Amino acid sequence: MIKKLMLLLMFGFIFLYALTATAPLADSFPETSIGETVIHRGYDETASKNLVAAILLDYRLFDSIFEAGILLISAAGVLYMSRSSGFSKPFPRAKEAAVPKDSDSILAVSRILYPFMLLFGFYIIVFGDLSPGGGFQGGVILATARLISVYIPEKASENTDPLNRLEKILFLCLLSLGLISLFTRGAPFTNFFSGSVDPEFRRLFLVLLNLLIGLKVSSGLTIIFIRFIKEGK
Amino acid sequence: MYLILYGLIIFFIIIMLREKESLRLIIYFAVFSLLMSVLYFLYHAYDVALAEIAIGSALLPLFFIIALGKQKNFVVVSRVEDGFFSEKEDSPGFKLLERFTNSFNLTLDIFFEHHMHIKGAFRERNVDLIIVKSHRDGKYVFIMKKSSVLHHKLQRLLLEDPRIRFEVVEEDEIYD
Missing domain, CATH: 3.40.190 (D-Maltodextrin-Binding Protein; domain 2)
Structure with missing residues (x-):
């Protein structure tokens, strides 16, 4: 009962907040095209040569952080569901389950590919503000690399708890990194360097943000993968 | 160039709809995602192309294959x-x-x-x-x-x- 009441209160609060927060937005919507503004002023304001990253990591950082939060919540949901099904097995199985052995060629190719995929993922993440890509795409590539490493026996660890903790910590880091600018510039969720600083320095904020998002996405997807593979075993 | 790509994409959609075997369907889905990412690339949406190629043709097919292997x-x-x-x-x-x-x-x-x-x-x-x-x-x-x-x-x-x-x-x- 209390849980339901709290849930209702939370929903009511979110609904009211959304109503009051979005009402003035509609009036203040600019007449001129946003795209033109971003193209002309994007690099000067955000120090990002990739304008998609400029929007994701500076102009719309608030939205991006909640996108990262969605993945956190879905990973938590997968963890919760797969755990509750792990306790009770419906039917007793035969003791010697025939586990098919992975082929040697898959093993060899995975071993060769694994470090390159990691490198490529980190490249996409770190250069997210210069070239196409960014935290999310690089994070997905890292997660795919981790999935490949499932085929490598000595690398396969199936414990998701440290990853889960890492993901939560990274999300908090992301929030606090976005909030630093509240103290340095007076506005939350933007670059913490002021606009007069050299763009090469202001890039640091974007790279840090990309790294955090990338690691968070990869750990979240890896959790989902590992639970998925383990589920029912 | 674009027409061939559009044709290929529609072709693979129709093949996907008519395919009954799951494993082959997943492979077709991966190919479809690859073609879609090529389309995004040709329209200069490089970030979207990268996301599509990473998710559509690597991540989701792997998910589906794992799920298929778990049909118990x-x-x-x-x-x-x-x-x-x-x-x-x-x-x-x-x-x-x-x-x-x-x-x-x-x-x-x-x-x-x-x-x-x-x-x-x-x-x-x-x-x-x-x-x-x-x-x-x-x-x-x-x-x-x-x-x-x-x-x-x-x-x-x-x-x-x-x-x-x-x-x-x-x-x-x-x-x-």
């Missing part, structure tokens, strides 16, 4: 119910199938068709094995889909049994 029910439809194969656990046919499913960690689901009133329901179900009795030589015929990955293994298990004949059919032939 072995659905058997039997049109015979006699001393050889019945619901009783000591009938030899049941024992054979149970040995087979236990060794692959599957759950055995058996349906006797003359008990079922809604035959159309079987068309929706993913039936793995159909058992009928042949009128010609009196053998029990085990019919499996060609696309099923398990048919080689079951065939090897049933090879020495003289009462059983094994048949592998194409996907569409299974509902006679």
